[in-house]
Structures are given as C-alpha cells and as structure tokens.
Amino acid sequence: RKEVEQDPGPFNVPEGATVAFNCTYSNSASQSFFWYRQDCRKEPKLLMSVYSSGNEDGRFTAQLNRASQYISLLIRDSKLSDSATYLCVVGEVPNDMRFGAGTRLTVKP
Amino acid sequence: DAGITQSPRHKVTETGTPVTLRCHQTENHRYMYWYRQDPGHGLRLIHYSYGVKDTDKGEVSDGYSVSRSKTEDFLLTLESATSSQTSVYFCAIGRVGGAGNEQFFGPGTRLTVL
Numbered sequence: 702r703k704e705v706e707q708d709p710g711p712f713n714v715p716e717g718a719t720v721a722f723n724c725t726y727s728n729s730a731s732q733s734f735f736w737y738r739q740d741c742r743k744e745p746k747l748l749m750s751v752y753s754s755g756n757e758d759g760r761f762t763a764q765l766n767r768a769s770q771y772i773s774l775l776i777r778d779s780k781l782s783d784s785a786t787y788l789c790v791v792g793e794v795p796n797d798m799r800f801g802a803g804t805r806l807t808v809k810p
Numbered sequence: 811d812a813g814i815t816q817s818p819r820h821k822v823t824e825t826g827t828p829v830t831l832r833c834h835q836t837e838n839h840r841y842m843y844w845y846r847q848d849p850g851h852g853l854r855l856i857h858y859s860y861g862v863k864d865t866d867k868g869e870v871s872d873g874y875s876v877s878r879s880k881t882e883d884f885l886l887t888l889e890s891a892t893s894s895q896t897s898v899y900f901c902a903i904g905r906v907g908g909a910g911n912e913q914f915f916g917p918g919t920r921l922t923v924l
Binding site for chain 2: 705733743746747794796798
C-alpha cells in the first residue's frame, strides 16, 4: 500500500464547475500536509499548506481529516488555467515527506 | 521564483556510463534535496544535504551518490547508469522546522538511459 494515495483521474470538468480531490495517507503521526500544483513537464509548486482547522485561499479550500487520515482540495469556479496535476504531500522534511502520484485535472471551455 | 537551476536540463546516455547532475541555488538554503519522479509514483527522495559536506540517504538512494562542497551546489552522480534510472530528476531547497516545511523545486532534468 502506498503511503500517500490519490485518484489519478483525469478529472475533466467544464469551466465554472466545482471539483474536489481527496488524498489518503497511512502515517498517522504526520503533522504537515500540502497541496502542490504541477503543470505538464514543469516542476511542482506549492499551492497551499493544509492546516488542522482547514484553510481557504480564494477559490481553493483545503481540509484535513485526521481521524480518517485524508486531506481534500476543493476548487470552485474552475478556470482553464487550473488545468494541471495536483500533488498531495504529507509529512516532514528532511526525509519523512511523501508525495502522492498526483491527480490530473483538465478544465474545458 | 526560488533561485534554483539544474543542469543539464535534458540528457541521453548509455547504460554503464557515469552521469552527474548539478543543482545550483542562490537562496543560501541549508537544506537541499534530490528527487526522482516516475509515472505512477510520487516524487521519491534520493538523497538530501543539510550543509556543506553533510548528506544523507533518502528512500531510493541505491545507485546514486551526492556531494556538496559549497552551500549553493548539490551534485547527484549516477556512477554507472542503468535503464531503471531513466526518470525526471528534481532538485529542491527548503527550510526545516518552524513554519517552514515547504520545498521549492528546480525545473528538473530529464534523463534517458539507453
């Protein structure tokens, strides 16, 4: 079983739609959680950290459920520019950080 | 963008040849990392460094060595490349502890071992 699991997708949604991704993790001792965004053939970039109380950044909302060991990312009012792969990242640096394989999102006109 | 560059950006080599990838940062971060990314897998840590001449293994370190003689440079060496080392290699920098667990990645090196 992978330490961090994501649905690979692809999720194909129309512009303006709301889409949600989940990610499950196996290490219950993990304290740090992130969503990264990776465009095709580019490097991952931090989208947002995920806090215990949940957090929102514009159209993006991240939630953490420790009891069920998953984190979620909700994107509202999807834009074409949101098309990317979203990586779930769990754990601590320097050597306990684990990356999911990513969920691919395509937003269509 | 974080000041991280990688060289070369693309490389094709043959099985059995040595290969060195370079990561250069201008941010003066103490911690530097090498990851590989393969289809169906998340990024996996190869080696990391916590200072000049201080390095440690990650989860997929077999077949790789690293060196850090200056704060700004972190080298990854494949002593004898194999086809299983065909991958995209990302260097990263970041802080450890406090509020900073985020990592910033370089643009990547696409390595093909024939």
